[in-house]
Amino acid sequence: MGEALGPSMSLVVEDIAKRFGRFPALKGVSLAATPGEFLALLGPSGSGKTTLLRIIAGLDAPDSGKVGFEGQDFLVLSPRERRVGMVFQHYALFRHMTVAQNVSFGLRVRARRERPARAEIAATVKRLLSLVQLEGLEGRYPAQLSGGQRQRVALARALAIEPRMLLLDEPFGALDAKVRKELRHWLRRIHDATGVTTVFVTHDQDEAMDLADRVAVLNQGRIEQIGAPADLHEQPASAFVFQFLGDSNQLPCRIEGGVARFDGFTAPAVIAPGAEAVTTAWFRPHETQLAPVGEGLPVTIDTVLIKGAVVRLDCRADDGRRLEVEMPRSDYGRSLSVGAHARLRPTLVFVFPAPTEGAGDDI
Amino acid sequence: MRTVVASRPRGLFAWLAITLATAWVALVILLPLASVFIEAFRKGVGAYLDAFRDPDAIAAIQLTLTVAAISVPLNALFGVAAAWLVTRFEFVGKTLLLTLIDLPFSLSPVISGLVWVLLFGASGWFGPLLDSLGIAVIFNVTGIVLATILVTLPFVARELIPLMQAQGAEEEIAAVTLGAGGLQTFFHVTLPNIAWALLSGVLLCNARAMGEFGAVSVVSGHIRGQTDTLPLHIEVLYNDYNFVAAFAVASLLAGLALVTLGAKAALEWRLGREGAGAGRG
Amino acid sequence: MSRALTLRRWRWREPSILPGFAPALGFTLFYVGLIVLIPLCALVARPWEHGIGGFWATITEDRVLAALRLSFTAALAAAVVNVAMGLIVAWALVRFEFPGRRLLDAAVDLPFALPTAVAGIALATLYAPNGWVGALFAPFGIKIAYTPLGVFIALVAVGLPFIVRTVQPVLQDLDAEVEEAARLLGAPAWRRFVEIIFPAILPALITGFSLAFARAVGEYGSVIFIAGNLPMKSEIAPLLIVVKLEQYNYAGAASVGLAMLILSFAVLAAINLTQRVIARRGAA
Numbered sequence: 001m002g003e004a005l006g007p008s009m010s011l012v013v014e015d016i017a018k019r020f021g022r023f024p025a026l027k028g029v030s031l032a033a034t035p036g037e038f039l040a041l042l043g044p045s046g047s048g049k050t051t052l053l054r055i056i057a058g059l060d061a062p063d064s065g066k067v068g069f070e071g072q073d074f075l076v077l078s079p080r081e082r083r084v085g086m087v088f089q090h091y092a093l094f095r096h097m098t099v100a101q102n103v104s105f106g107l108r109v110r111a112r113r114e115r116p117a118r119a120e121i122a123a124t125v126k127r128l129l130s131l132v133q134l135e136g137l138e139g140r141y142p143a144q145l146s147g148g149q150r151q152r153v154a155l156a157r158a159l160a161i162e163p164r165m166l167l168l169d170e171p172f173g174a175l176d177a178k179v180r181k182e183l184r185h186w187l188r189r190i191h192d193a194t195g196v197t198t199v200f201v202t203h204d205q206d207e208a209m210d211l212a213d214r215v216a217v218l219n220q221g222r223i224e225q226i227g228a229p230a231d232l233h234e235q236p237a238s239a240f241v242f243q244f245l246g247d248s249n250q251l252p253c254r255i256e257g258g259v260a261r262f263d264g265f266t267a268p269a270v271i272a273p274g275a276e277a278v279t280t281a282w283f284r285p286h287e288t289q290l291a292p293v294g295e296g297l298p299v300t301i302d303t304v305l306i307k308g309a310v311v312r313l314d315c316r317a318d319d320g321r322r323l324e325v326e327m328p329r330s331d332y333g334r335s336l337s338v339g340a341h342a343r344l345r346p347t348l349v350f351v352f353p354a355p356t357e358g359a360g361d362d363i
Numbered sequence: 364m365r366t367v368v369a370s371r372p373r374g375l376f377a378w379l380a381i382t383l384a385t386a387w388v389a390l391v392i393l394l395p396l397a398s399v400f401i402e403a404f405r406k407g408v409g410a411y412l413d414a415f416r417d418p419d420a421i422a423a424i425q426l427t428l429t430v431a432a433i434s435v436p437l438n439a440l441f442g443v444a445a446a447w448l449v450t451r452f453e454f455v456g457k458t459l460l461l462t463l464i465d466l467p468f469s470l471s472p473v474i475s476g477l478v479w480v481l482l483f484g485a486s487g488w489f490g491p492l493l494d495s496l497g498i499a500v501i502f503n504v505t506g507i508v509l510a511t512i513l514v515t516l517p518f519v520a521r522e523l524i525p526l527m528q529a530q531g532a533e534e535e536i537a538a539v540t541l542g543a544g545g546l547q548t549f550f551h552v553t554l555p556n557i558a559w560a561l562l563s564g565v566l567l568c569n570a571r572a573m574g575e576f577g578a579v580s581v582v583s584g585h586i587r588g589q590t591d592t593l594p595l596h597i598e599v600l601y602n603d604y605n606f607v608a609a610f611a612v613a614s615l616l617a618g619l620a621l622v623t624l625g626a627k628a629a630l631e632w633r634l635g636r637e638g639a640g641a642g643r644g
Numbered sequence: 645m646s647r648a649l650t651l652r653r654w655r656w657r658e659p660s661i662l663p664g665f666a667p668a669l670g671f672t673l674f675y676v677g678l679i680v681l682i683p684l685c686a687l688v689a690r691p692w693e694h695g696i697g698g699f700w701a702t703i704t705e706d707r708v709l710a711a712l713r714l715s716f717t718a719a720l721a722a723a724v725v726n727v728a729m730g731l732i733v734a735w736a737l738v739r740f741e742f743p744g745r746r747l748l749d750a751a752v753d754l755p756f757a758l759p760t761a762v763a764g765i766a767l768a769t770l771y772a773p774n775g776w777v778g779a780l781f782a783p784f785g786i787k788i789a790y791t792p793l794g795v796f797i798a799l800v801a802v803g804l805p806f807i808v809r810t811v812q813p814v815l816q817d818l819d820a821e822v823e824e825a826a827r828l829l830g831a832p833a834w835r836r837f838v839e840i841i842f843p844a845i846l847p848a849l850i851t852g853f854s855l856a857f858a859r860a861v862g863e864y865g866s867v868i869f870i871a872g873n874l875p876m877k878s879e880i881a882p883l884l885i886v887v888k889l890e891q892y893n894y895a896g897a898a899s900v901g902l903a904m905l906i907l908s909f910a911v912l913a914a915i916n917l918t919q920r921v922i923a924r925r926g927a928a
Contacts, residue, residue: 085540092534106541366817384737385744392754393751402766451660477901580865
């Protein structure tokens with residue numbers, strides 16, 4: 001999990017550990033972000049991603065480790081001094097202030113010397129509201145806005161203080177699916193327009209892969225892998241990363257000569273360093289072939305679901321193991337009906353080293 | 364989970380319950396209230412107004428207003444500080460503090476007055492000291508103010524604490540991340556959110572402060588025209604068999620109670636929209 | 645000065661980025677200390693002015709015992725009556741829609757806001773032998789005002805809202821589906837009340853009872869006009885404190901006050917214990 005911590009990094013997180021009571025939330029986490037990068041922290045609940053974000057923001061203190069930004073030690077700075085913009089999952093808009101007052105808040109509370117003139121503040125508010133596509137809503141109150149609009153106000157508010165870094169804590173978590181998708185694209189455009197280093201926490205792997213330049217996958221307080229979305233798909237470092245990033249199937253296999261050997265067939269394998277010879281093969285439903293006859297694992301088809309251009313078949317092996325297959329509609333043949341027998345064969349498998357279970361709980 | 368919804372009463376039991384409930388409340392609460400006004404006007408409007416032309420009555424009104432004007436703002440300030448402390452921070456001894464804040468609620472008013480006599484009375488702990496300095500606390504406005512502060516201490520805090528607890532600190536945390544300082548956060552973010560509850564607490568605190576009898580009775584010395592608040596003046600009039608005047612003055616305080624309750628009901632309706640859910644997505 | 649969170653092991657307070665802890669704590673502790681704690685210390689210390697013997701002699705005086713007995717039994721009796729009537733009032737307010745319901749609901753709060761002296765003279769006048777209610781009982785030779793019965797009546801009037809306001813929200817939040825299930829299974833109304841509703845509201849009833857009791861024990865203004873105040877007969881404990889103060893018997897007054905506090909505390913602790921036992925049985 002090492003990161004090149006060179007001078008070209010803006011945010012540097014080194015070996016952060018944090019426990020709440022007896023629960024270890026973070027067990028030694030390190031990462032770095034380049035200036036202007038969009039970095040996602042992805043993981044299931046309890047993985048420590050929000051804790052890490054709050055430590056970067058200054059809302060929580062780590063038990064050990066370092067956080068630095070552009071060479072400055074962040075841990076000695078209060079949140080106010082760090083000048084990071086934060087967007088919360090439930091917006092935290094000031095319910096008694098108008099949109100304009102919310103957005104301008106960070107500017108209005110500055111000390112007299114640093115405070116911009118009223119006209120300048122108004123101009124900034126206008127500019128930001130048009131950036132987030134909420135022109136004309138200056139006088140509305142949060143209660144009069146939809147969830148998506150409120151979140152955009154929250155973002156404008158965070159951007160108003162010209163933050164060095166933007167931190168977003170599952171900002172779309174409270175919104176419905178359609179709004180979430182729209183805001184996703186819009187957020188990326190905003191990021192490209194402003195160029196601010198952004199750290200984005202989410203449990204939705206679609207979102208992370210869609211938005212981020214690089215994704216850090218967290219699990220139980222540790223970073224499993226950091227990399228560009230494509231790298232995570234093509235070269236997952238662990239079984240956790242693989243199964244978290246999408247639907248997956250498993251089959252026991254033997255690795256010999258760079259190829260995965262099953263009972264009666266083989267498959268090409270991507271072998272992560274440290275994988276053992278007798279292990280589990282992981283593969284995607286859409287990288288699996290299903291045919292009425294031929295080489296492969298004998299299965300019975302339980303259900304067939306036609307989802308638009310794709311057909312999903314739930315299959316059951318003789319030992320009761322369940323497997324999923326996805327194929328394009330054009331490849332689907334009527335012989336693959338419910339109850340029919342077929343042969344299942346992965347076209348590409350991944351194998352990983354055994355997970356280090358609970359190693360090193362000491363902090 | 365559905366809760367039971369009020370329905371049209373059907374059957375004997377329902378009507379029995381309603382009748383019993385109404386009769387009881389009428390007997391125990393409404394009848395005494397009505398009698399205050401009826402007795403006050405028993406001898407006509409002229410006699411009613413005469414009660415307030417009495418210089419002792421005027422002095423009592425002034426004293427009551429003065430005492431309230433001092434104790435209510437102080438307790439309001441305390442209530443805000445205590446609510447901020449208790450709902451925004453975690454620290455050792457919080458439960459003990461909450462118990463102490465609630466304590467005046469369960470003390471007999473006489474005891475709330477007694478303790479000041481024990482401290483500042485002629486043979487109290489500080490009695491001789493105050494005597495030598497020529498300062499009078501007992502039998503003086505100061506003592507009355509102290510007794511009133513003790514009795515009404517919890518009122519504002521008890522209104523604010525549940526509300527601020529339910530609202531959570533999210534807005535204030537957001538304000539701090541945006542660069543706001545302590546006072547800025549409080550005035551711009553917290554105060555608007557608690558304004559109605561604060562007003563409600565102040566109203567209740569005021570009603571109790573103006574109406575307090577037992578505690579004030581103990582510390583005041585009952586010097587007519589000087590250390591008699593309105594409730595004490597009522598007692599004086601009543602013991603003098605001057606019933607109409609006593610009830611006339613009582614009707615003033617009863618009117619204050621009704622106005623307070625009415626305002627509180629209006630604020631409660633308003634408050635229903637201010638709780639944790641309002642304004643959130 | 646940076647308000648950054650420092651790294652430390654055990655803390656006596658959880659670090660927070662919200663400002664104002666020190667001033668709020670300082671002011672609150674100062675205020676509470678000055679207004680509540682120090683005066684209370686005086687109350688706890690004074691009865692021992694003449695030693696334990698002095699304290700004991702005072703509280704075992706016949707007059708003191710009579711006053712304590714009156715205050716506590718009248719308060720208990722009034723609280724019991726209030727539980728019954730308060731439950732009926734709360735039930736009517738929650739379960740039925742009827743004309744005047746809102747007025748009734750608002751009226752319940754009146755004892756909270758009405759000054760005790762005002763209630764006191766009103767009750768005294770109403771229940772005096774020539775008062776509206778007193779006149780109804782006079783022909784039967786029943787005197788209410790100026791007797792312990794008058795004390796009881798006044799305490800009942802004072803305690804009603806405590807029961808109603810604690811039970812009402814609980815009644816409001818009862819699960820309709822549980823009751824409906826019971827009805828469909830054939831349970832008659834009284835059975836549904838005893839086995840389903842009552843256990844659910846019992847904790848609130850007990851809480852309301854102890855609140856009403858605590859208030860009634862110390863009640864002064866509402867009671868002294870209707871009470872008669874005859875030593876040994878119709879003199880309540882708070883009045884006795886006032887009497888001793890007027891005699892400059894500070895230690896005596898403090899002794900009675902302390903005795904009241906201890907007794908109240910004992911009763912409330914017993915009630916609390918009962919609550920705990922009931923809760924444990926309910927949870928099991």
